[in-house]
Amino acid sequence: MHETIQARFQAAAPAVDFCSLRLVSTRTEQLWVRQDILQPVNTSTDVGAMLTVMDGGGLGYAATSDLSESGLREAAQRALTWAQRTQDQCVVDYRKVAMPRPQLEYSSPVEIPWDSVPLTQKIDLLREICGQLKTNDAIVDWEASLWFTEEESLYLTTDGARALQHMSYLVPDLGVVANKGTESQQRTFAARGYCRQGGLEVLDTGDFRTAGPQIAEEAVQLLTAPNCPEGDMDLVLAPDQMLLQIHESIGHPLELDRILGDERNYAGTSFVTLDMFGSYRYGSDLLNITYDPTRKDEFASYGCDDDGLPATREHIIRNGILERPLGGVVSQKRAGIEGVANSRAASWNRPPIDRMANLNLESGESTLDELIGQVEQGVYMKTNCSWSIDDSRNKFQFGCEWAQLIENGELTTVVKKPNYRGVSATFWRSLKGVGNEDTVDVLGSPYCGKGEPNQCVRVGHASPPCLFDKVSVFGGA
């Protein structure tokens, strides 16, 4: 098929400054057992292509699911029309953007392919795991699911660039709701955070097969737990909350297209400005953030981004100092600053924009016990359930499913409805403890939304647990 598409693309492409085709085919299968009953098996196959034309400084794109030569020709003509129409009207003269010319192939690491295990066996596994969740009469809803996605993308330019990438994603999840009267508490399997690239071997990296009973017990435990206390105190965040903290208050504010203003009408702007790179103290000396596409089992690894820029590991923040933004080739040209290969599209029907990919907090030297041991009075929170932050990505408030008090260096009472709030620009400077490599969890999310038109992409965040000094913490109403 690739050769056929390549030939049709070459025949359909107009003679312009730059023309690319991005073909994306995706297959998904979602298996879901709820209250021990198999829900409808959802499968989908999707294929289409986006043609992008730059000519005379203008840019146009056209996305089509008609992959015949005439279909691609029509799309090319539409893209060309928009490129011509926007000459002298664009935010940047696209003639000045040197688009990459990749030559590469990339694939996810897969040890146990999804299709190597029969459907009935996968359903039986989910039934078995779901069956472990109803451990108490207070549990009113319980479920286990697997979401598999296989995606292949082919990127071509008329002058010979070619990148072929084959990805395999798996998202396992568990959920339990416990209820008493009008009080309900939910526990999940890291809120779908244990998502990885790979095959069914992913299920053995995050205790998916055995985590159920503990999650169920915790949900019931929360029903009778006291509210999280209110006050300024030390806060230890587990990796499945750190992923959200990194995502919202480091990742988004460092997206270069936000800094350049593209997102101001929707996802928002950023408190970060271009002059901060190279000198701004974003966090304490303990804060080291990398854009790392080389961790191949992480959710958003790839060989090159959707503008063809090869992906390499880069420090974003080093010893607390801001070094570079998350910006792809177009944004880098507009800003005159180096970024990373993160120009990404949700699929063939959306144009690439600056996105997070794998954005990780590098490990420190403490065990989890050592982090908790430093705390005289504080809270340990895990598993995100609420997120809200202002449009400059500064004032945030996040909530977790589960928390435990820390008193005199030890975990004590379980508390419910834990929330905390702060300001990104100062919060990371209160980082005073970082877990070591053994405490790191490689997590991510299938749902990062942004862009006009809107796009939802996968992101990866690997992090150890971290300790923060004097954070404003509080509980429920």
Next chain:
Amino acid sequence: MLNPFSDLSDDLCTQLQGDEVLTLFLRGEESDFVRFNKGTVRQAGHVQQATLELDLIDGSRHASARITLSGDPAIDRDRAATQLSVLRDLIPYLPEDPYLLYSKDVQSTDRTAKNQLPESGEVVDSILGECGGSDLVGIYASGAIHTGFANSLGQRNLFTTDSFHFDWSFYHQADKAVKCGYAGTEWELEAFQRKVESGRRQLGVIERSPRTIEPGRYRAYLAPTALYEILSLMCWGGFGLKAQRTKRSPLLRAVEGEAHLKSGFDLRENTRDGLAPSFESGGFLKPDQVDLFVDGNYKDPLVSPRSAQEYGVATNGAGSHERPESLDLGAGDLATDSVLQELGTGIYVNNLWYLNYSDRPSCRVTGMTRFATLWVENGQVVAPVNVMRFDDTVYRILGEQLVGLTDSRELLLDSGTYERRSTDSARLPGALVDDLKLTL
């Protein structure tokens, strides 16, 4: 797009065997998207896409799949026929589904309108011409949206709307901006010019020196666009039967009669006056309206066919997410023209942003002010307010602390484009609230 869908449906239905039943659900669009920043074009393009959901039913067993249609009838016939065979082969391996429910009463509908949209390039010229010199950022989306249902029992439901949505902001500096919108099915230059002029007038206020206010409780006016954010969050699991029966609903206390909103608060799903299709993927038609709250008291849930079967009640044609698509909140008696005077001293909130639950069982929500939030003293607008976080329960905001709703309403069209352009809408008044809790 809908004519080929009908032909494809007819063709697939002839391929059924024995007692098989087939349902088909099409969603497609032909859209132009033009993205602006700093009064120039960032990206411009076109998206043509269509997906077909097939559900093959054999007794109580069924299997479903979603495929992309190419637009070429011959290719799509082959793709769909192949998928049908795959589903047929899959069914024997699946257990019976106790909650399967599909429409067996044939009720066909056809809601299509003549396309009156201008060529998008002309609109872009118009936008850049009218807004020249302004720091404009936003998106223009335009074109046809198609939805179709067909089943082997002979039902056909077709829906097409040709519409546009220009959603934009005029920026002063940093995060100080005015949010604007113009949407419809016919582009009228004079109407657009009035919107531009109105936005620029508001920008004059935004250019004043901003005021930073301390956390505390404030009297607040929530414009319809701000109120829409709160109601949209409530739609996230608030009104569906499944969320209620599984005790996940943030409105559980209202459902159980332990809490209520202000008397006179009448909220409904108003399909009749909304813009969304009136049918769901199993072929059930939606009633003209479903009362969600009546006189401040929780009334009826939205019920998908699957929930209907699971909980033994009748469906009201809700989609699988059981989420309102055409919200309608009744007007109050607060004179819209005197909102500033009624507000007196407090904050006038045009937009809220990034709402979430901070205590779901208590329906406590948090979020940020955004765009034009103004400090008002003695009924006079004084200055823009730097962004503030609120954190309060819906039962207070729309219950005990709700002073009143305005006597006029705005029709708000959802500008969302995740996966495809939305057809959701809301018709809402503004709300005057006492003691809104600001926390950061």
